[in-house]
Amino acid sequence: MLQNDLLLRTLRGEPTERVPVWMMRQAGRYLPEYMAIKNKYGFFERCQTPELAAAITIQPVDIVGVDAAILFSDILVVPQAMGLEVQLIESKGPILPNPIATVADLQRVRVPDVQESLGYVFEALKLIKQELNGRVPLIGFAGAPWTLLCYMVEGKGSKTFDKAKEFCYTQPALAHTLLQMITDTTIAYLKAQAKAGADVVxxxxxxxxxxSPHDFETYSLYYIRQIVAALKDEVLTIVFAKGAWQSLDAMAATGAAGLGIDWCIKPATARQFVGDNITLQGNFDPAKLLAPIPVIKKEVTEMLQAFGKGRYVANLGHGILPHVPVDHAKAFVDTVKEYKW
Known part of the structure; x- marks a missing residue:
């Protein structure tokens, strides 16, 4: 039995006594306690050791007081499970040394048995669930097929992912085959996360x-829709497509319980796009957590007022930055918790 089910009730559209709050990337790099673990173990070692992943996941619940725990993992464990080598180089980001470029390359990619290749994630979820002991809900996650294709084709991070876009525009049949393989893997992966204890994904x-809106529908939303539909009866879903606010109405129509938005759209505009039957989540600029605490408190209060009452989860508009002071993150969370309508 959950002692704090604010997030779940808000996603279901039920009344709550206050707004729930959590932060994307809350389990990690801005916490000294995380850095102590990071200094001892490599990145994938942290992800693949259930005890380490569990300890890291629970840290922000204990230290910052968020209303949900989100699994410590990475979206690139899926390409890894599908047969691609993924290296995470500190301060440089992900490298996939043998990216996909041709039909022949696709032979190296498989739809895996997720229990076999990603079992460590489910073990971590079970352990986290046990250790949380009903304090707050547990969020699982995965990368959307389009975002994973970007890395699998580009071979590294990029601001524009031109190579990935060229791949889609010049070899559309190949792109759709790969996107469908990622989608099938992701559905199995998220279903197994729900079974292992995730309350939300x-x-x-x-x-x-x-x-573009048209290409977002073709290469992204078509596949996200499949994932949301497959999970509908098993777990609550939140879709967060950074920068794709022009397609919010189409995302709302997927049947997801919540939609994450970044700071480049006004709450009132987002609400106008999506209607009243879906929960919005966001949209504080993570860089604003570097402002003085009184400024953070003022801006968070203004954000809460702009979103209004009901069907809203306070969050950042993207992941928390590594150099945010812990007391600033705490000020963000505390301001939401203390806010009275």
Missing amino acids: QIFDSWGGLL
Whole structure:
């Protein structure tokens, strides 16, 4: 039995005594306690060791007081499970040394048995659930197929992912085959996360905003829709497509319980796009957590007023930055918790 089910009630559209709050990337790099673990273990070692992943996931619940825990993992564990080598180089980001470029390359990619290749994630979820002991809900996640294709084709991070876009525009049949394989893997992965204890799952489309509305529908939303539909009866879903606010109405129509938005759209505009039957989540600029605490408190209060009462989860508009002071993150959370309508 959950002692704090604010997030779940808000996603279901039920009345709550206050707004729930959590932060994307809350389990990690801005916390000294996380850095102590990071200094001892490599990135994938942290992800693949259930005890480490559990400890990291629970840190922000204990230290910052958020209303939900989000699994410590990475979206690139899925390409890894599908047969691609993924390296995470500190301060440089992800490298996939053998990206997909041709039909022949696709032979190296498979739709895996997720229990076999991603079992460590489910073990971590079970352990976190046990250790949380009903304090707050647990959020699982995966990358959206388009965002994963970007890395699998580009071979590294990019601001524009031109190579990935060229791949889609010059070899559309190949792109759709790969996107469907990622989608099938992701559905199995998220269903297994729900079974292992995730109360909510979030689909991260970090690069959705690089596509035109038409291409977003073709290369991203078509596949996200499949994932949300497959999970509908098993777990609550939140879709977060950074920068793709022009397609918010279409995302709302997927049947997801919540939609994450970044800071480049006004709450009132987002609400106008999506209607009243879906929960909005966001949209504080993570860089604003570097402002003085009184400024953070003032801006968070203004954000809460702009979103209004009901069907709203306070969050950042993207992941928390590594150099945010912990007391600033705490000020963000506390301001939401103390806010009275």
